[in-house]
Amino acid sequence: MNYTLKSDHNTAVLNKFYEFINATTEDNGMNAFWGDSKYFKHPEDDFLDVIKNAKNHKMTLLSINNIDDHRSLVKVAWIKNNNNFGNLYAVYNFIAFNNKNEIIFENVLDRNTKDFKTFNVNEIKYVIHQDHELNRKTARKMVTFNKKMALFFEEDIMKFTYLLSKDMKQFKEIRGFDFDSMMVDQNQIGGETFPADNLIFAGNDSEFYPHEVVHLYTYQHFHKIHKIVDEGLATYFGGSKGIKFEDHILKLKEHLNEKDLNVYEELFNKSEHYILDDTTSLWYTIGALLCDITLKKYGKEGLFNLMNSGKTNDELLLSLEKIFKIKKADLDGFIKSELKNY
Numbered sequence: 001m002n003y004t005l006k007s008d009h010n011t012a013v014l015n016k017f018y019e020f021i022n023a024t025t026e027d028n029g030m031n032a033f034w035g036d037s038k039y040f041k042h043p044e045d046d047f048l049d050v051i052k053n054a055k056n057h058k059m060t061l062l063s064i065n066n067i068d069d070h071r072s073l074v075k076v077a078w079i080k081n082n083n084n085f086g087n088l089y090a091v092y093n094f095i096a097f098n099n100k101n102e103i104i105f106e107n108v109l110d111r112n113t114k115d116f117k118t119f120n121v122n123e124i125k126y127v128i129h130q131d132h133e134l135n136r137k138t139a140r141k142m143v144t145f146n147k148k149m150a151l152f153f154e155e156d157i158m159k160f161t162y163l164l165s166k167d168m169k170q171f172k173e174i175r176g177f178d179f180d181s182m183m184v185d186q187n188q189i190g191g192e193t194f195p196a197d198n199l200i201f202a203g204n205d206s207e208f209y210p211h212e213v214v215h216l217y218t219y220q221h222f223h224k225i226h227k228i229v230d231e232g233l234a235t236y237f238g239g240s241k242g243i244k245f246e247d248h249i250l251k252l253k254e255h256l257n258e259k260d261l262n263v264y265e266e267l268f269n270k271s272e273h274y275i276l277d278d279t280t281s282l283w284y285t286i287g288a289l290l291c292d293i294t295l296k297k298y299g300k301e302g303l304f305n306l307m308n309s310g311k312t313n314d315e316l317l318l319s320l321e322k323i324f325k326i327k328k329a330d331l332d333g334f335i336k337s338e339l340k341n342y
C-alpha cells in the first residue's frame, strides 16, 4: 500500500473503509458513509455494483493519496489470484474527505466535471466535456425524440441530465474508473443510464443518444419489465451501439442462417450475453425483434402486456406463450420463421 498522508489520517480513512466494506454485506445505511453528489442520489452505487459483480475477485486497496489538506484519493482494484487472462476486473477511485477525523466518502464525478459546460435545451440539461461545442440542431433532435417517447407511452415528458462524453472510456473515467471492461471495448460508442437519477451518460460525443432515453421511461412506468424486453425496446426505438434496429435485425438473420444456433437455448439456458460481433448482441436484437413483431400483430396493447411480463425468465416465457400462443420449445422456430419477413 502507498501511504502519502500522515499515518493518523490514513488510519482514519482505512478504518472507515473497512467499516464501509463490512456494512455493504448488511445492505443498509450505505448513504451514511457518503457525502452528497450533484448527480447521484446514491453516490456509492458504482462502487457497490463492482463489489456485487466482481464476486470471485479480491478487493485490494492500492493507494491513499492526498489531494489537499482535507481530501485524499482512495484507489481500489479487484483482481483474481490466478494466471489466467483477464484477472483484473476494475480499478476504481473515490475521495475520502477528512473533517476533523470524521471521514466522509465522496464520488469523484462532481470534481471531474467541474469544467464541463452546461446548457438547458427544453427538458434536457446537457453537461458537455470541454472539447465539444453544443450542436443545437442535434440537441433538438433529442428533444423531439423525447417528446415522441412521452406520446408513445402516454406519459409526461421526462426531464433529465445528459452527460455528453467523447466515448465510454471518458464517462467511466469521470465516474472514477481507471479500468473496467467497457473502457477497453473495441467499439467505444455506448451509453449508460441511471434511471433513478434521471441521468444519462452518453459515450458517443453527440447530443443524440435515443436508446438511453427509452430506459428512462421503462424504468419509470414499467416496473415489471424483463431486461430482454427493456433492452429490446430501447434498441427498437433508439438502435444500439450507434446502429439502427433494422440493421441489427439483418445481421441477426444472416447470423442465424449461417450458424446452427437455437435462440431459446442460447438466451434462456446458456449465456444471455451471446454476441454476434462487437456491436450486435443476441439479447438486444431478439428483444427488439419480439417488440416489433408484438407491435405489428397486437399493437400497443400487446406490447404493454409484454412489457409487464415480470422480471424472471419464466414470467417472460409465460407472457410470450400467451401473446403468440406458442410453447417455449417452439420459440426458436417461431423467431426464425418471423425473420423471413425482414
Ligand SMILES: [Zn+2]
Residues within 6 Å of the ligand: 211, 212, 215, 230, 231, 234
Ligand atoms: Zn440499454
